[in-house]
């Protein structure tokens with residue numbers, strides 16, 4: 001199914017922009033339509049079954065390496081034109097990118113995103129979503145794809161906000177979390193069941209002349 005594009009001045013997007021401007025993060029529990037969440041989850045599972053997801057690496061470029069003691073998820077980067085559900089997601093994120101640019105003057109030029117599957121017991125230790133040698137990532141956006149997730153399943157996203165106060169998000173299907181990539185340390189707690197998500201980053205243009 002290809003969902004209708006939404007305009008960049010949609011009230012939901014304006015709320016996210018406002019949250020980011022005032023707090024540096026936003027949580028929208030009912031962001032994705034249920035049908036699209038289901039299709040994206042099915043697409044993620046299909047790719048996993050076909051062996052297309054690979055252990056995620058830590059770091060960037062030649063120095064990147066798989067370290068399960070830091071992060072244990074399996075990922076696949078998204079490309080446009082592969083599946084209608086993925087294209088609907090990318091179109092939604094593009095509307096959000098426009099809304100962010102209009103409201104916050106961030107100059108966001110592109111969006112990179114991947115499916116992530118955490119097997120039971122996998123986690124991602126506390127980190128910030130920005131590389132030491134590359135500050136193009138400005139805003140992180142995570143959408144969860146899990147059916148009937150209960151708090152006792154674990155797998156919370158734990159964000160460390162002002163004064164290091166922790167805010168936990170259950171990875172419930174359809175929920176979107178957005179935060180400033182360079183400013184919000186966070187971690188993924190281990191879960192008792194498989195945990196699916198789509199994680200992406202809005203990027204501004206780099207200083208790199210090449």
Ligand code: OGA
Pocket residue numbers: 116124129142156157186187188197199
């Ligand atoms: C990440 C990340 C959070 C989540 O992939 O960098 O922090 O809740 N993901 O999946």
Ligand code: MN
Pocket residue numbers: 127128129186
């Ligand atoms: Mn992260």
